Amino acid sequence: MTTTAKTVAVLGAGTMGSGIATVIARGGHRTLLFDVDEDGLSRGIASVHGFFDRSVSLGKLDAATAKDAKSRLVGVTSLSDLAPAEVVVEAVYEDLAVKKDLFGRLDDIVSPSTLFHTNTSTLSVTGIASGSRLPERVVGTHYCNPAPLMKLVEVAHGRHTADWAHKATLDFLGSVGKTTVVTKDRPGFIVNRFLIPWENRCIAALESGLGTKESIDTAVTGALGHPMGPFRLLDVVGLDIHQQVATRLYEQLRDPRFFPPPMVERMVAAGDLGRKAGRGFYAYDDTRLFGS
Numbered sequence: 619m620t621t622t623a624k625t626v627a628v629l630g631a632g633t634m635g636s637g638i639a640t641v642i643a644r645g646g647h648r649t650l651l652f653d654v655d656e657d658g659l660s661r662g663i664a665s666v667h668g669f670f671d672r673s674v675s676l677g678k679l680d681a682a683t684a685k686d687a688k689s690r691l692v693g694v695t696s697l698s699d700l701a702p703a704e705v706v707v708e709a710v711y712e713d714l715a716v717k718k719d720l721f722g723r724l725d726d727i728v729s730p731s732t733l734f735h736t737n738t739s740t741l742s743v744t745g746i747a748s749g750s751r752l753p754e755r756v757v758g759t760h761y762c763n764p765a766p767l768m769k770l771v772e773v774a775h776g777r778h779t780a781d782w783a784h785k786a787t788l789d790f791l792g793s794v795g796k797t798t799v800v801t802k803d804r805p806g807f808i809v810n811r812f813l814i815p816w817e818n819r820c821i822a823a824l825e826s827g828l829g830t831k832e833s834i835d836t837a838v839t840g841a842l843g844h845p846m847g848p849f850r851l852l853d854v855v856g857l858d859i860h861q862q863v864a865t866r867l868y869e870q871l872r873d874p875r876f877f878p879p880p881m882v883e884r885m886v887a888a889g890d891l892g893r894k895a896g897r898g899f900y901a902y903d904d905t906r907l908f909g910s
Contacts, residue, residue, distance in 0.1 A: 623647050624790070627703035627728075629720060631655075631662025631693070633856060633894060634737060635709035637765030640666045642707070643690045644766070645794030650703060652694050659693045666691055669766055703728050705790055707759065708746075709737040712862060717741070718749025725751050733786055735759040739772065739810045740866040743803045747776035754780035757787045760807055761796075763855045771796045772807045805870040814864050815875035820848035822879045831899045849899035853892035857885045 624647045628639045631653035643649040643666065651666070653659040667688055673679035694700065697720075706724060710716055721734055732755070736746045739760040747756035758774035771791050775784060791798050801807045806814065820838075824831055835847020852860055861882050868876040885891070885898065892898030896905050 622793075624704040625650065625702045626705045626707065627652055627700040629653075629706065629708045630710040631659045632709070632711075633665075633859070634761065634763060634765060636662035636665040637763065638707055638709055638737065638761055639691060640669050640766040641761070641794050641796070643687045644670075647690065647705075647794070649691045650694050650700055651691060652697065652700060654695060656695055659695060663691065663693050697723055697727055700724065701727050703732055705733045705735065707735045707737060709761075712738060712740055712866060714741050714745055717746045721746065721749040721756065722751075731755075733757065733783060733790070735787065737761055739807045740805060740863055740870070742776075743774050744776040744778070747778065753778040755783050757783050758803060758807075759787060759791065760809070762809060763859070769795070769797045770809070771798050772809060773798050773800050774803045774807060775800075776803060806867050810863060810867065814860075814867055815873075817848050817852060817860065818864060818875065818877070818879055821852075821881055824849070825879055825881045853898035853900055853902075856892045856894060857882055857898055858891050861886050 626642050626647045627650040628635050628642065629652050631651050635651065635653070639649050639651045639662070651659065651662055653662060670679065670684040670687055674681050674684045700706065706728065708717055708720060710720065717736060717738070724734070730752060734750060734756040736743060736756065736758055737760060738746065738758060743756065743758035747753035750756055753776055756776050757779055758772070758776070760772040760774070762768035762770045773787060773791070788798055799808060820834055823829060824834060829837070831849040835849050838844050838847045861878050864876050864878040864882070889895055890897050893902050894905055896902050
């Protein structure tokens, strides 16, 4: 997809980080996947490899292309290993202090021209950018989950984001096959402002007995044209992630539509997190993300 291969660092090897690493490696870039936890890093790399293997088994990717993509992925546990990075994509836990600290530490490691991308839709891009001495290079890039399958990335500027960083970001995202929309640096951006209240309403409808998970999913796909029903989607995203995002948006906006229904807390407490746990609203024999 890309004509000029870059070295790209992805910070965080969890569900989102490994998904973004999959996108970037598939797009032709050398991908450094960073995590301080070696076991977590191993799981992240296995997730990326599993996605490519699954894609081959489904006939959606040829074996040679998958092999090349996997060869572009390198796991690292030291920030100093990220020195060659031309783009940094931060995809760690939604904690402002952690994100600011990472960007501040990277200031002394990577080139001043390195782009800093933060994958968030609940925290202020401006706030995260303040951790860097060069906030003009920081751009919000919210990859829709699951990142390897969803084409859209929301792009948001911080208060001091430079025009060159904006253009370079759009060019880079285009190189990995993403469709972009530009939005304001506001809680939830566009997608989660609409999606989270809607998902909460679907969960509340299920909890009240309005329909079964199957009937609600079928109604949404059959009548509204969505490719996936809300409960299948929540299982892919993860109930813990939904809870974190919904709670964070409620704390900032104080709109009760964003507060997760009681069923979410019970499911998270029970470990019924969705596909990655083998059970959520539905049960799964295969916890890997389907290939593309």
